[in-house]
Amino acid sequence: MSIFKYYFRIAWQRRTALIIYAVVFLVMATLFSMNDTPAGDYSSVRVPIYLVDESETKTSKALVDFLSKEAELKSINAWQAEDELFYGTVDAIITIPKDFASTRKVLYQSAPKSSNGFLVHNKIEQFVGKINFYQSAGYTEEESIANTLEDLGVTVEVSLAKKSDIAKYRGLVAYFNFLNYPLLSQILLIVSTIMAIFNRETILNRHSIAPVTDAFKTMQLFTGHILLSLVLWLAYSALAGVYFKATFLSKTHLLLSLNSFVLMACIVAMAIALTKLVTNENAIGSAVNVIALASSFLSGAFVPRFLLGNTALALGRIFPSFYYVENNERLLTDPDIYAILPNLGIMIGISAILLILSMFVKPKAGKA
Amino acid sequence: MFKHTFSYIIKILLRSRQLVFWSLVFPVIIGLLFKLALGNISNAGKFEPIPVSLSSEIEKEGDFYFPIFLDNMEDEGVFKITEAADDALLKDKKVVAHIISPDKVEVNSPSIESSIVESLLNQYLGYREAAIRVMRDFPNTDISKLLERQSLIEDVSGREMNMFNTYAYTLVGMQSLYGYAWGLTIIYLYQANLSVKARRNAIAPTKKSVVIFAATLAAWLMNMAVMAVNLLVMRFILNVGFGDRLIPVLGLVALSALTGVAFGIFLGVSNRRPIETKIGLGIVLTMTMSFLAGMMFAQMKILIQRNAPIINQLNPVALVTDALYSLYFYPGLERYWLNMTFLGAITIALLAGSTFFMERKNYVNL
Numbered sequence: 001m002s003i004f005k006y007y008f009r010i011a012w013q014r015r016t017a018l019i020i021y022a023v024v025f026l027v028m029a030t031l032f033s034m035n036d037t038p039a040g041d042y043s044s045v046r047v048p049i050y051l052v053d054e055s056e057t058k059t060s061k062a063l064v065d066f067l068s069k070e071a072e073l074k075s076i077n078a079w080q081a082e083d084e085l086f087y088g089t090v091d092a093i094i095t096i097p098k099d100f101a102s103t104r105k106v107l108y109q110s111a112p113k114s115s116n117g118f119l120v121h122n123k124i125e126q127f128v129g130k131i132n133f134y135q136s137a138g139y140t141e142e143e144s145i146a147n148t149l150e151d152l153g154v155t156v157e158v159s160l161a162k163k164s165d166i167a168k169y170r171g172l173v174a175y176f177n178f179l180n181y182p183l184l185s186q187i188l189l190i191v192s193t194i195m196a197i198f199n200r201e202t203i204l205n206r207h208s209i210a211p212v213t214d215a216f217k218t219m220q221l222f223t224g225h226i227l228l229s230l231v232l233w234l235a236y237s238a239l240a241g242v243y244f245k246a247t248f249l250s251k252t253h254l255l256l257s258l259n260s261f262v263l264m265a266c267i268v269a270m271a272i273a274l275t276k277l278v279t280n281e282n283a284i285g286s287a288v289n290v291i292a293l294a295s296s297f298l299s300g301a302f303v304p305r306f307l308l309g310n311t312a313l314a315l316g317r318i319f320p321s322f323y324y325v326e327n328n329e330r331l332l333t334d335p336d337i338y339a340i341l342p343n344l345g346i347m348i349g350i351s352a353i354l355l356i357l358s359m360f361v362k363p364k365a366g367k368a
Numbered sequence: 369m370f371k372h373t374f375s376y377i378i379k380i381l382l383r384s385r386q387l388v389f390w391s392l393v394f395p396v397i398i399g400l401l402f403k404l405a406l407g408n409i410s411n412a413g414k415f416e417p418i419p420v421s422l423s424s425e426i427e428k429e430g431d432f433y434f435p436i437f438l439d440n441m442e443d444e445g446v447f448k449i450t451e452a453a454d455d456a457l458l459k460d461k462k463v464v465a466h467i468i469s470p471d472k473v474e475v476n477s478p479s480i481e482s483s484i485v486e487s488l489l490n491q492y493l494g495y496r497e498a499a500i501r502v503m504r505d506f507p508n509t510d511i512s513k514l515l516e517r518q519s520l521i522e523d524v525s526g527r528e529m530n531m532f533n534t535y536a537y538t539l540v541g542m543q544s545l546y547g548y549a550w551g552l553t554i555i556y557l558y559q560a561n562l563s564v565k566a567r568r569n570a571i572a573p574t575k576k577s578v579v580i581f582a583a584t585l586a587a588w589l590m591n592m593a594v595m596a597v598n599l600l601v602m603r604f605i606l607n608v609g610f611g612d613r614l615i616p617v618l619g620l621v622a623l624s625a626l627t628g629v630a631f632g633i634f635l636g637v638s639n640r641r642p643i644e645t646k647i648g649l650g651i652v653l654t655m656t657m658s659f660l661a662g663m664m665f666a667q668m669k670i671l672i673q674r675n676a677p678i679i680n681q682l683n684p685v686a687l688v689t690d691a692l693y694s695l696y697f698y699p700g701l702e703r704y705w706l707n708m709t710f711l712g713a714i715t716i717a718l719l720a721g722s723t724f725f726m727e728r729k730n731y732v733n734l
Contacts (some may be wrong), residue, residue: 017649
């Protein structure tokens with residue numbers, strides 16, 4: 001079992017790369033876990049905004065109070081606000097100018113034709129418009145504010161057509177979607193690097209005179225691939241349990257884990273096929289990056305699918321990640337094994353094809 | 369000697385097809401992927417008329433003004449209304465909300481569209497209450513005059529925001545740092561403790577500082593050239609906006625290309641790990657810096673800016689991204705120069721560190 005033993009020694013030498021990919025994922029996982037909100041009844045979306053009150057009148061203060069309940073006020077530096085708007089971390093910049101008392105006009109900045117901006121716009125109109133309405137009718141400023149606040153208590157009753165757990169599992173699904181990237185990068189990188197080392201001309205020559213059958217050598221390497229991938233998958237599955245305690249061991253969580261397990265098996269098959277095509281050790285890192293990034297972007301692991309164009313979605317279908325992400329999204333609305341079986345079948349089919357193909361391709365011996 | 373070394377290094381680097389491929393073609397491939405994956409990003413979240421179904425029983429409610437309000441909403445392109453006997457359209461996800469009565473609505477899930485529907489209906493209910501109150505307290509008031517819409521909000525939004533640009537900017541930053549491969553290659557030709565070729569070069573009767581300077585210059589030019597090609601691809605094929613200030617963009621390309629090469633030289637001379645490890649480390653560090661600059665999740669740069677801005681100031685990819693963003697978005701150059709200053713300081717630190725590791729080395733044996 002010397003190959004098997006040496007396998008993990010090489011993997012250990014490559015730990016820096018593994019750790020860095022894991023740290024990147026940990027950062028993302030922490031962000032996703034902040035989205036671990038309990039399921040409940042309907043609640044209105046609170047849009048993040050940046051608000052400045054330069055006027056500080058009774059009406060402007062009442063507007064600030066109102067918006068702090070209806071939207072999510074971000075406390076950021078003024079100079080950062082425009083960047084936050086550009087990057088979409090705030091949806092609108094609202095300035096209540098000094099002359100607000102006389103002009104009754106609020107300055108508003110948002111991305112052009114933004115839905116989120118529209119909502120904020122409407123909330124401001126609702127409040128300031130109503131105060132103007134009362135003041136024009138003859139009420140004082142204080143009375144107008146009090147009446148407006150009283151009117152805000154009259155609200156439409158919003159009910160959900162079907163109780164949904166979507167909000168509860170959104171963070172978890174985002175976690176599993178992004179998991180595609182570290183699993184791909186780490187398994188592809190380690191398996192292909194190790195295989196490239198074992199395919200070095202000098203090592204191949206040494207192995208060819210060793211008193212061990214080819215089948216036993218392949219078996220040792222294959223066991224190494226599976227074991228290493230399993231360790232990574234188990235670590236990320238355990239991490240999902242830590243980050244998403246509320247949903248741990250729920251049916252959705254278990255099915256998401258099963259889906260990621262099949263993806264892991266598929267990535268091992270991809271890695272074995274890759275080592276037959278790319279034997280140059282220096283090219284492996286770049287090849288892994290191209291595959292991992294292409295696969296993650298085109299499958300919708302990084303960005304939601306509605307942002308992807310038809311060409312991107314059509315191209316994405318060549319990657320197993322596409323079916324993996326599709327299953328994750330299906331599990332969000334339909335946590336049933338039958339909902340994901342067809343795509344699991346496709347992933348297993350792709351793995352089988354890759355393994356069969358790699359049996360017929362003999363790698364070119366690489367130079368150390 | 370300088371000219372000789374310079375021309376030979378250029379030839380060596382050009383002949384390294386793998387280097388040229390991964391410094392030039394890899395970022396172009398990723399750029400195309402970005403375009404495919406994020407081409408629609410600027411249209412995402414744009415307001416479209418919200419499809420709603422309206423209960424056919426609504427007229428029985430006896431609220432005379434509500435259908436007028438809904439007609440106005442449809443005329444203004446806010447709602448797209450379909451009459452329906454029940455909530456079947458909602459359950460089939462053909463509409464966002466099913467309006468049962470002015471104060472009762474059914475939705476599929478909390479979303480921005482359903483929140484807009486809720487907010488508009490609240491606005492209607494609020495004005496209904498207000499009208500009743502005014503009629504009670506001031507019976508002679510002309511309500512229709514009070515309801516005349518006035519502009520309460522002055523839209524001071526700036527130029528069109530295209531998030532795709534920010535992803536492309538991180539790619540320029542990533543490519544500049546990928547120049548580490550050029551730096552690593554040249555240093556393996558001249559630092560005696562790194563390779564056999566370097567040992568041969570070390571005993572040649574040439575001044576080490578001159579050849580290393582010539583080699584660095586060649587690597588820098590190569591990195592600048594591939595970055596310039598990628599920038600042209602981005603501008604004219606991928607339609608990425610860089611603003612209209614060409615000279616500052618070129619200045620940034622020149623400095624960031626040098627940062628990449630300096631990073632490679634530093635990676636090469638600062639430790640005795642095998643070259644494969646250094647290559648791997650270079651890729652992983654570049655990808656990590658690109659991730660932190662927002663290459664996989666654009667908002668990451670902003671989250672870091674909010675919570676630990678020092679990371680962005682020490683991350684060359686984030687500095688390049690921010691410098692390009694500032695050239696595109698802001699009329700002034702203050703922020704650009706701030707980024708250039710930090711990038712320059714990092715480059716100087718990397719070159720000084722490399723010099724420290726390279727200078728006055730005597731080897732007992734090699």
